[in-house]
Structure formats: structure tokens, C-alpha cells
Amino acid sequence: MLVVGSVAFDTIHNHSGTHARILGGSATFASIAGSVFTPVQLVGIVGRDFPEETIDSLTARGVDMAGLERSDGLTFHWEGRYSDDLTSRESLCTELNAFAEFHPKIPDAFRDTPYVMLGNIAPELQLEVLDQVRNPSLVVADTMNFWIEGKRDELSKVLRRVDVLVINEEEARQLSGEHHVVKVARALLTMGPKIAIVKQGEYGALLFCDGEIFAAPAYPIETVADPTGAGDTFAGALLGYVAHNDNTRHDTLRRAVIYGSALASFCVEGIGTERLFSITRDDVDDRFRAFRKLAHFSSEEEVADIEHEDRAPEASRAN
Amino acid sequence: MLVVGSVAFDTIHNHSGTHARILGGSATFASIAGSVFTPVQLVGIVGRDFPEETIDSLTARGVDMAGLERSDGLTFHWEGRYSDDLTSRESLCTELNAFAEFHPKIPDAFRDTPYVMLGNIAPELQLEVLDQVRNPSLVVADTMNFWIEGKRDELSKVLRRVDVLVINEEEARQLSGEHHVVKVARALLTMGPKIAIVKQGEYGALLFCDGEIFAAPAYPIETVADPTGAGDTFAGALLGYVAHNDNTRHDTLRRAVIYGSALASFCVEGIGTERLFSITRDDVDDRFRAFRKLAHFSSEEEVADIEHEDRAPEASRAN
Numbered sequence: 001m002l003v004v005g006s007v008a009f010d011t012i013h014n015h016s017g018t019h020a021r022i023l024g025g026s027a028t029f030a031s032i033a034g035s036v037f038t039p040v041q042l043v044g045i046v047g048r049d050f051p052e053e054t055i056d057s058l059t060a061r062g063v064d065m066a067g068l069e070r071s072d073g074l075t076f077h078w079e080g081r082y083s084d085d086l087t088s089r090e091s092l093c094t095e096l097n098a099f100a101e102f103h104p105k106i107p108d109a110f111r112d113t114p115y116v117m118l119g120n121i122a123p124e125l126q127l128e129v130l131d132q133v134r135n136p137s138l139v140v141a142d143t144m145n146f147w148i149e150g151k152r153d154e155l156s157k158v159l160r161r162v163d164v165l166v167i168n169e170e171e172a173r174q175l176s177g178e179h180h181v182v183k184v185a186r187a188l189l190t191m192g193p194k195i196a197i198v199k200q201g202e203y204g205a206l207l208f209c210d211g212e213i214f215a216a217p218a219y220p221i222e223t224v225a226d227p228t229g230a231g232d233t234f235a236g237a238l239l240g241y242v243a244h245n246d247n248t249r250h251d252t253l254r255r256a257v258i259y260g261s262a263l264a265s266f267c268v269e270g271i272g273t274e275r276l277f278s279i280t281r282d283d284v285d286d287r288f289r290a291f292r293k294l295a296h297f298s299s300e301e302e303v304a305d306i307e308h309e310d311r312a313p314e315a316s317r318a319n
Numbered sequence: 320m321l322v323v324g325s326v327a328f329d330t331i332h333n334h335s336g337t338h339a340r341i342l343g344g345s346a347t348f349a350s351i352a353g354s355v356f357t358p359v360q361l362v363g364i365v366g367r368d369f370p371e372e373t374i375d376s377l378t379a380r381g382v383d384m385a386g387l388e389r390s391d392g393l394t395f396h397w398e399g400r401y402s403d404d405l406t407s408r409e410s411l412c413t414e415l416n417a418f419a420e421f422h423p424k425i426p427d428a429f430r431d432t433p434y435v436m437l438g439n440i441a442p443e444l445q446l447e448v449l450d451q452v453r454n455p456s457l458v459v460a461d462t463m464n465f466w467i468e469g470k471r472d473e474l475s476k477v478l479r480r481v482d483v484l485v486i487n488e489e490e491a492r493q494l495s496g497e498h499h500v501v502k503v504a505r506a507l508l509t510m511g512p513k514i515a516i517v518k519q520g521e522y523g524a525l526l527f528c529d530g531e532i533f534a535a536p537a538y539p540i541e542t543v544a545d546p547t548g549a550g551d552t553f554a555g556a557l558l559g560y561v562a563h564n565d566n567t568r569h570d571t572l573r574r575a576v577i578y579g580s581a582l583a584s585f586c587v588e589g590i591g592t593e594r595l596f597s598i599t600r601d602d603v604d605d606r607f608r609a610f611r612k613l614a615h616f617s618s619e620e621e622v623a624d625i626e627h628e629d630r631a632p633e634a635s636r637a638n
Contacts, residue, residue: 085498085499179404180543182539182541183541202500203519204534204536206539214616215536215614217534220501220525220534221501222499224499251616251622255617255619258616289618295614295615297533297570297573297611299574
């Protein structure tokens with residue numbers, strides 16, 4: 001899969017203190033998450049201050065960094081402060097630096113990659129990516145309020161050319177002008193995408209596709225360390241899982257939403273990318289099973305079957 | 320099952336107009352919902368203006384109305400106005416009338432009923448019920464912000480004597496002093512109940528029991544007609560289903576939450592009780608299956624099994 005987005009340093013102030021200049025950016029989170037399932041190609045830009053070791057650690061996770069451009073300037077730096085309950089945040093400082101001159105250049109070797117993720121960057125840049133890739137099987141786009149408010153026309157052009165839109169519920173309401181999520185999704189699906197995934201934070205996510213709805217719960221985490229990057233992680237894992245399966249059948253998409261939620265749940269357990277770097281595929285599969293335990297319920301027929309099976313051995317003994 | 324609560328007339332102003340003096344009350348909604356699964360005994364009070372036909376129509380649904388007291392006064396009347404998106408409402412008028420003198424008198428024939436629902440009434444009245452019933456198998460209590468703010472001590476006494484607390488997320492936060500739902504539930508479970516069910520409105524409901532969590536989605540309804548009584552309906556159906564099964568195993572409780580959600584989803588499709596009066600057990604089972612389609616996802620092993628089965632016939636033909 002190909003991931004295009006930001007690579008950044010984040011300075012985060014939250015209940016646990018100040019975490020200065022840690023690794024962040026939409027492409028970073030999405031790539032690490034996707035790399036759990038499939039090889040990832042990252043396209044982004046950093047400055048002269050970006051450490052080689054970080055590039056090496058991403059490469060070690062299976063992320064091809066050949067598309068990472070180096071500018072003479074500094075790396076994109078974002079600084080923000082979270083409320084104590086982590087439900088809101090304010091941006092203290094956004095230094096675009098190298099990112100201000102970013103125009104994605106997709107290496108020729110990456111242009112035929114079938115699964116493409118347009119990270120949460122300006123819609124004009126997302127369009128530049130779409131002009132360079134060749135016949136992708138599936139394009140996923142992420143966006144946010146900033147572009148919905150300021151770049152509506154460009155965003156509309158992007159939406160007409162993508163297959164999957166991944167979006168927060170509040171931003172989906174803003175984009176669609178509707179309030180209730182079923183109407184929201186219907187409106188989004190008239191804008192271009194065949195598939196809409198509405199993220200509802202601690203309430204999970206809804207997948208809308210071909211008239212079907214799938215409701216995925218959120219994993220109930222008692223102590224969130226840092227929600228930064230959870231949305232990018234969700235989208236990256238989702239597309240990584242689809243790429244690994246190389247199909248967009250309903251059952252694949254449902255599992256992809258669960259794996260996206262699973263990776264997002266790991267993401268928020270650590271500060272920045274730290275927890276994502278430590279997880280294994282086994283951790284992820286354990287959490288997938290935890291999601292099943294969380295969401296599944298038996299039908300009465302299933303219970304009757306189980307009770308029947310329970311009784312069967314006794315019956316045989318009686319004979 | 321035994322249901323104790325209010326029986327009322329509601330006058331509702333919403334986007335579809337004014338619905339004057341329609342049937343309402345916590346015991347009414349809970350009883351109709353519970354009667355889908357099990358015989359129901361209702362205890363409540365009405366005034367001289369309460370129509371015999373309404374009593375007859377509840378009796379016809381399987382609700383034993385022998386515990387309905389008749390006062391010389393008028394029936395409890397509530398009048399409220401919903402916002403256009405139905406997410407908030409203001410009370411315009413609350414005439415307690417006969418309900419002001421209500422002290423639940425549980426008929427002797429009802430006192431040994433194993434499943435007891437304490438509808439959303441004053442905690443002192445809930446305690447009066449608990450003093451009259453004999454060795455119930457399971458007691459479910461509902462409550463609301465009004466009692467949490469005004470009758471905290473009495474409510475604490477109730478909580479120490481009930482098995483299941485069904486409560487809205489906002490009210491659960493208020494009662495527990497916690498914000499995150501896992502911490503909220505843990506705090507609720509220290510107050511007495513063994514089982515806590517936190518209702519999250521359009522986001523579904525969470526069941527907490529024996530360290531396990533079950534996340535039930537809400538049924539995505541595009542056009543809600545009237546949310547009045549949905550919470551009472553949820554609790555009534557939940558307990559009715561448990562009573563029908565006569566056990567509180569985990570799988571029973573999970574299905575009970577789904578049936579509660581299913582009945583609540585029917586409730587909001589009509590004004591007041593109108594849709595509840597028209598549903599059949601088949602409607603309910605269809606919606607239960609719709610909930611499975613909404614919430615379930617396959618594991619990769621299951622998909623491998625299915626693909627294996629799909630291939631098997633071809634293999635046989637080839638032989």
C-alpha cells in the first residue's frame with residue numbers, strides 16, 4: 001500500500017506532562033499501522049533535522065522510505081495541549097516548515113501500487129497524488145474540519161475520485177449538512193465514495209457500503225495515554241488489512257474496520273507512536289478476538305445447538 | 320415479571336405536531352415491551368379519567384392490570400416539547416395528580432413474582448416495592464438525573480438492594496462522578512448492583528457483568544418519530560426476555576440487551592406507545608437478526624471454512 005501524508009514532530013502537553021518533539025504525522029501513524037499487515041510505501045517530506053534512526057526504525061517495520069523527500073528546512077512541527085479528560089485539544093503552534101513546500105512526488109516504482117491512502121493533508125495535494133497513481137484498486141481518503149471549511153471545492157474534487165472516505169462523525173455532519181448518521185452517510189455516498197466509514201471515537205465506527213451497515217464497537221480502554229494519531233492509525237490499519245487480503249468483500253471490510261479499531265486502541269495506549277512500534281501481529285490478533293467477545297452474541301438456535309451437544313455425550317453413555 | 324412505575328398521559332410537541340394526552344408512563348412502556356416475552360403484572364395508579372379501553376388493550380397484550388390503583392383525582396399528565404432533531408426536550412408541565420399520592424401496593428398474588436422492575440419513580444417508592452416483594456430472583460432498577468440530584472441517599476439504599484441498574488450514560492457519569500464509561504461502570508458496581516447497563520442513546524448500550532463487557536449497537540433508524548419511553552421500553556424488554564428464559568447466564572443477558580435495544584428501536588418509530596402495540600414476536604425476531612447483521616463479523620478461520628465448503632462440491636464433481 002501507498003501512504004501519502006505528513007511526517008512531523010509533535011509536542012504534546014497532557015495530563016502526564018510535556019512530550020517534546022516526538023514522532024508524529026498522518027503518514028507516520030498510518031504507515032506503522034498498515035505495516036502490521038502489508039508492505040507500505042510512504043511519501044512525505046521532512047527537514048534536515050529529521051533523524052536517520054527514525055527512518056531506519058520505520059524501514060525496519062516494513063515501510064519503504066524511498067518516497068520521503070528531504071528539504072533544507074526544518075520538519076513540520078505541531079504543538080498542542082489536551083484537556084485533562086483528553087476529549088478536546090487546542091493547537092498552540094503549527095510550524096509547517098518543510099511541509100509548506102510539499103508537493104507529493106510519487107516514485108515511479110510506487111505508481112502502480114493498488115492500495116492508496118490519502119492522509120489528512122490539503123485536498124489539492126491529495127489531487128496531485130491521484131494525478132500520479134495508475135489504476136489503483138482502492139483509494140482511501142481522510143479529511144478534517146480545516147479542509148471542509150476552507151477547501152470545500154477542492155475536497156469535492158477529491159471525493160469524486162476516491163473509493164473510501166474515512167471521517168469523524170462531527171466532521172461528517174459538517175460536510176454533509178445532516179445530523180443523523182444514516183442520513184449523513186447517505187449524503188457522503190452521493191459525493192463520490194462507494195464506502196463511507198464514520199468514526200465515533202469512544203463509541204466505535206460505522207461502515208456504510210452497498211446499503212449495508214456494520215457497527216464496530218470501540219475497545220473499552222480505561223486509561224488513554226494520548227489520542228494523537230488514532231484516526232490515522234485506524235485508516236492505515238484498515239487499508240493495510242484490505243491490501244493484505246487484496247479484495248473488498250463485505251466480510252473483509254468488516255474485519256478491516258475491526259483491525260483499524262484494534263490498532264487505534266493500541267495507539268492511544270502509548271504516547272505518540274511508542275505503543276505502535278512495540279506491537280506484534282499476535283497482540284493484534286488477541287485484540288481482534290477481544291473485539292469479538294465484546295460485540296458478539298449468540299442466537300437462541302446457537303444456544304440450543306450447544307445445549308444439544310452438551311447433552312449428547314451423556315445420551316451416548318446411557319445407551 | 321412485575322413492573323412498578325408511572326402510568327400517565329403525555330402531551331408531546333415535536334416536529335410532527337402536537338400529540339395530546341396520549342398514553343405514557345414508565346410502567347406502561349416497560350409492561351408492553353416485557354409482554355412480548357412473558358406475562359406482566361403492572362402496579363401503578365391512574366385517575367378517574369383513565370379510559371377502560373386502555374386497560375383492556377393492555378390486558379389483551381398479556382399485562383395483568385389487577386395492580387392498577389384508581390384514584391378519585393386525575394391521571395398523571397406530562398407535557399413536553401422536543402427540539403427539532405429530537406435530541407433534547409423541555410418539560411412544559413408536570414401535573415402529578417393521582418401519582419402524588421402513589422404508594423405502591425403489590426397485590427399478594429404478585430409478591431412472589433421472581434422478576435421485578437422498579438420503573439423510573441422516586442427511590443422511596445422503589446424501596447416500598449422492595450419491602451413488599453418476596454425473594455425475587457432479579458430486580459432491575461431504572462433511575463434519572465432528577466433522583467440523582469434530589470434523592471441521593473434514598474437512591475443509594477435502592478442500589479444496595481437491586482441486581483441490575485439500567486441508566487443513561489450522562490446520568491451514570493453524574494451518579495458515579497467518573498467520566499470514562501469503564502470507570503463509570505466500575506463505580507456503579509461498587510454501589511450494589513451486580514450488573515450495570517449503560518445506555519448510550521444512538522450509540523447503543525454497554526453491559527457490565529462479572530468483569531465482562533458487551534457492547535450492543537443501536538439500530539440505525541433514519542426517521543425517529545418520538546423517543547418518549549424508549550428507555551422504559553429497553554428495560555422492560557430486557558427483563559421480559561430474562562424472565563422468559565428464567566436465567567441470568569451471560570449469553571442470556573447479552574441477548575436481553577439486544578432485545579431491549581430492538582424493542583426500543585420499534586418504540587421510537589411511532590408516537591408514544593402506538594408502534595409497540597402493533598409489533599408481533601416475528602417483527603421482534605426479524606429485528607434481532609438485523610442486529611446480528613449489524614454487529615457481527617467473521618474471523619479469518621470462519622472465512623477459510625466457508626471457502627473450503629464452497630470448493631468442496633466442485634471437487635466432488637471433478638472426481
